[in-house]
Amino acid sequence: MLHQDIERILFTEDELRTRVAEMGAQIDQDYVDRKPLLISVLRGSFIFMADLVRSITRPCTVDFMAVSSYGAGVTSSGQVKIVKDLTEQIEGKDIIVVEDILDSGNTLHYLLQILQARHPASIRLCTLLDKPSRRIKPVEADYSGFSIPDEFVVGYGLDYAEQYRNLPYIGILKPCVYQK
Ligand code: PRP
Secondary structure (H helix, E strand, O other), X not given: OHHHHEEEEEEOHHHHHHHHHHHHHHHHHHXXXXXXXXXXXXXOOHHHHHHHHHOOOOOOEEEEEEEXXXXXXXXXXXXXXXXXXXXXXOOOOEEEEEEEEEOOOHHHHHHHHHHHOOOOOEEEEEEEEEOHHHOOOOOXXXXXXXXXXXXXXXXXXXXEOOEOOOOOOEEEEOHHHHOO
16 A cells, blocks of 8 residues: 555645645636636646646636656756647747646756747746755745645655655655665
8 A cells, every 4th residue: 555655644635625725716816817828747746737727717728748857766867858848839828837846946947948938928837845945946936835844745646756646645755665
């Protein structure tokens, strides 16, 4: 069972539901006369994205992008690769980049530059989790669900070696799992 590898639960399903609903309500307020395009950065953000868009009540559209930076390790390599690009053109659009976690900032720093070069009308960053103590690149989220300490977290889309994404809560992984 995946649960046995969890040291403690950081955010329960209820806590996640409440916070994601608040974030959706904030986006509703901020985009009154605009129709944002939400861009989910795969794979980690897929569950957050699914819940976030359902808590937005105004018209919006979605697109997906896949990048890879961690491989099977636990720390960012600084190497970012676009694995899947957007389907939509973003020029002139109000885009919101949706991430599961902002850590060193390497991924987002690179990605935001690429997206900015395509001339969207506006670009904002929405992350469920933020680890400010780990930041290497100067990236700040416009919408941030929770600020967290430097622990290895999994669940609700976040993985270790592609596992644990399906846990319905966010938990801290037991170090013995990745120190083998
Ligand atoms: C995670 C997360 C961000 C990135 C953040 O992705 O989704 O994209 O790491 O880390 P950084 O701020 O140090 O760059 P990951 O590479 O683990 O891929 P995944 O989304 O497929 O799990």
